[in-house]
Amino acid sequence: MGGPSREYFIKVGGDRQVPAKLGYTLLTALASEGIFLPTACGGRGACGLCRLKVLAGAGPVTETEVARLGDLIGAGYRLACQIHVDGDLVVDLPAGVLQAGSIKARLAAMEVLTADIRLFRFELEEPPSIGFTPGQYVRLFCPPYPGSPVPVTREYSIASDPAQPNILELIIRRAPGGICTRYCFEYLKIGQKVFMSRPEGQFRLSDTCAPAVFVAGGSGLAPLLAMLYQLANTHQRRPVTLFFGARTSSDLYLRERLSSFDRLIQGYRFVPVVAQVGQGEHWDGEIGLVTDAIQRAYKDLSGHEGYLCGPPGMIDAAIKVLTGLGMPTERIYYDKF
Template sequence: MMMTFLIAVGSLVAICGILALLLVIADRYLNDYGICKLIINKGSREEDVEGGSTLLNSLNSAGVFIPSACGGQGSCGLCKLKVHSGAPPVLPTEEPHLSPEEVSEHVRLCCQLKVHEDMELEIPEELFNIREFEGTVESLTDLNHDIKRLRVALPEGEELDIIPGQYVQIETPAYKKTPEPVYRAYSIATDPHDKTHIDLVIRLVPGGICTTFVFEHMEPGQPIKLNGPYGDFRLTDTEKEMIFIAGGSGMAPFLSMLAHMRNENIQRKVTYFFGARAKRDLICLDEMKAFEEALPNFKFVPCLSEPMPDDNWDGDTGLVTDVMKQHCPDLSNMEAYLCGSPGMCDASVVALTGNGMPEENIFFDKFS
């Protein structure tokens, strides 16, 4: 009886999934919404776009790039714009990311909003300065068993100024995992003195559209589209002692920040707590050692939560938040910078505030 019930439930779930997919396909390919007009900033700019796509993709196709760290999946909440007309009521997928005040001000997630008719919307002027490049994959370097460093050379004669901590979006072209190009966001790991390359640190996500393409299909010499830079994650200009917390590919923005500190002879004290499961998950140890030599007030503290017997590990062990609390019992006059998953960042905020750090002194870049 129980087996029959489970089979029935499984069949129902499968049928619902198929119906949802068919609805998406029907809306995308069968409904003809024609050409719709995007009326931007009270008519200062207008764009004609093909109806039926998301507002995010429609703007991208018109050369207007809106930040979206999750690549349009509705999980990061960054692609907020004010839409004054032409939009349906707020969708359930938008509600977790919108405050009541934002809803009253017509703020929407443009990755969730479909363009079915003419729309009037507001776009911050600074986003019109976001640029798109078609660079070239210069190299792909293994940092460990599931993380690569991707180096992109910008087109000859082009330069990109970045603030350490910012990110870019790269385009994954259509291939077997996606019928159309998609964008994903990655923090910039580049030394900001190098304006002709973009370095990204990418961890393989099983089944991930972009990471699978990078690991299985990308080769040096291939063209690659990217746009940016985006984001306001950056060092403050105070003299407060700093804590960095990240693991895995979350190291990317800190590589750029530390290079900036070295270049500008910034002598603020900083301790970087890097969390990994086992020794095989550590990355960039030689670079961290070089930064310690160049920055006398910098200390790198790797810690392993589950070291393997043959790791012969004599460093710190445990969760990165617990190790940080042991090293830094009083954080009342310090700042913290976090980069990683929402779970890691949230746990770090709890640990930091628990040891006395004011929440306004905590800055983070959450993966989505």
């Protein structure tokens, strides 16, 4: 057995092999080398998306893998997030994973938005520019640091203007006990290099012109902000109302920017909503939950589409209200986190 820093190799196809540190999961060992397997659970063994064929070196199958993969195990499939590197491995990567590549970028600026939310602005280095569809996310690679001896990757929606292909902005909320968010908030410095996956995900604007209701909570504003840039850039005549909810007005960030879209998108309306108003505070937005504000604003949403991003509780409540107002479920698009 080797020491904790012992390195092995993973054969990933053809002549290519990449180094892998003892104890890393196969998922993070590959991500350390810019090879990002799909995941929707951050490596917790819940989504099954990181499956791949392992031809040698995987070790015993875990109960989690049996539960997620069933019969696929007999065909050689394993979950990359459940395999810990303990020797050389040979894998058969899913089609397209090697070709997808990754993004190297430099943290150019960081803006404090609220007590626990910040905007991180990255300038791309390799490739120097990239296209993305507003609504997509990237997986940011968090290297080992004093808060975590092993690397992790986490998904963050892109908040930036797609017309700036050399920039990616991420809005990140500090999660209690979050490994990657602690790294970003405490260790990541201006000028530092990071790498991340290419943009991924299916959350996006439909190609209809139906009026839309956007509902955002917390850092869930990010993909909807990118969609607003898209609508402004393409001069689409598509009425959009953005409901942005938070506990207090100090939790509602970028309000000026959000208001300014009324000059750029025909039929745009911004509705800030707070649960509480401070004593003596002047507040001319809505008070209550975003769902209360939606119910006050509409009687019939049967011709609208809904785009929701925020905490699961908010999304579930919003879906209930939107469908109650007649919005067909197949026209409600959402991204829970």
